[in-house]
Amino acid sequence: MSISHADPHPHPLPQAGKGASSIDWARVRADFPVLERQVHGKPLIYLDSANTGQKPNAVIDTVDDFYRHHNANVSRAVHTLGTEATEAYEGARNKLARFLNVRADELVLTSGTTFAINLVAYSWALPRLEPGDAIVLTRMEHHANIVPWQLVAQRTGATIKVAELNDRGELDLDQLYSLLTPEVKLLALTHVSNVLGTVNPVREICREARRRGIVTLIDGSQATPHRPLDIAAVGCDFYAITGHKMSGPTGTGALWARREHLDAMPPFIGGGEMIKEVRFDGTVFNDVPHKFEAGTPNIAGFVGLGAAVDYLSALGMANIEAREQELLAYATKALSDVDGLRIFGEPVEKAAVISFLVEGAHAHDLATLLDLEGVAIRSGHHCAHPLMQHFGVPATCRASLAFYNTFEEIDAFVAAIHKVRKLLA
Secondary structure (H helix, E strand, C coil): CCCCCCCCCCCCCCCCCCCHHHCCHHHHHCCCHHHHCEECCEECEECECCCCCCCCHHHHHHHHHHHHHHCCCCCCCCCHHHHHHHHHHHHHHHHHHHHHCCCHHHEEEECCHHHHHHHHHHHHHCCCCCCCCEEEEECCCCHHHCHHHHHHHHHHCCEEEEECECCCCCECHHHHHHHCCCCEEEEEEECECCCCCEECCHHHHHHHHHHCCCEEEEECCCCCCCCCCCHHHHCCCEEEEECHHHCCCCCCEEEEECHHHHHHCCCCCCCCCCEEEEECCEEEECCCCHHHCCCCCCHHHHHHHHHHHHHHHHHCHHHHHHHHHHHHHHHHHHHHCCCCEEEECCCCCECCEEEEEECCCCHHHHHHHHHHCCEECEEECCCCHHHHHHHCCCCEEEEECCCCCCHHHHHHHHHHHHHHHHHHC
16 A cells, blocks of 8 residues: 555545435444543543544554655655655645645645644734734634734734624624724634534625625634535635544644735745745745745644545535534433533534533533543633633533434433532532
């Protein structure tokens, strides 16, 4: 098997069939080896996919094969291994571009969404913003889509305005649009909330921003793994994604940007690979997107991300979304029947994320005791302090579902909550 082939998989990928109901989800689940283990003597129930997605054998084996048979640096050597590594790395870029429906030469490979947003902050925003300019964010943003803009605002004299939520945990669109005044140069918002699961109407929002001449950045970390995505149809200027949430390796991700922005932006980090010629009296930078990819990248990680894209594509993103919506509806009903349990966020359109608290139980205590039952959930502020402040709580528990979860796991999860409640009573 050569990793430079178009589909470098040591075993068959899942076959999607005609719809979610035709897929053998138990067989799909068997592709994820970590789900077979036990925790504290109990079968692992992994409900933390919003934190990081688990990896199928196709990804694990592809990374292993790269290191065993093809390891070399990219774009530097003409020998066989160097050629194979470069073909595999650029092949992953091409796969991801097709998956997102964008041009490969507009796709900058990064370590993840955090780096991608910082790239926009320092390479696009910092040279352009001035005192009196404004950036609009939303109450539901992850810290990665807040802190970089605060740092840029401090250095440029720009200000930050915040779009608020309604009672269901959705953006108040009227209030958001009222903020889009002439001094606003950038609107940055999440596609899907990592805490509430709220799916924002990004097409409509980007259309309204574009009408006002405002540049838009979308944090797609929680959207890309769970729903069909067509960035070209979204109509934004920048879109950031994270590979490890879509069953790829950690340390991978990408920034898509309109070509005119990439051409006008200076490099964020300097070094090897991002140059054509270096002299002490000046440097000629490489073509886009390579001028933003200084140094040796996470080559094996991106080859693995390419395998993850193949895996998700074979299942079909529409099938994945349908499966997760079934699991979400089942879990929401089961949790709603638990006395004293409060669910945060009930938007009309929601991804498979449920944040909750149980009366009389601190979020961390509940998560710790559930772990003893083999149930892995997230507890804390979820890198969303402003959202926690909105709800008046320091932390919540969060159960985030993926297509490899089962209805039986949800039953066991709810039963574990009942058991833990008795211990805390």
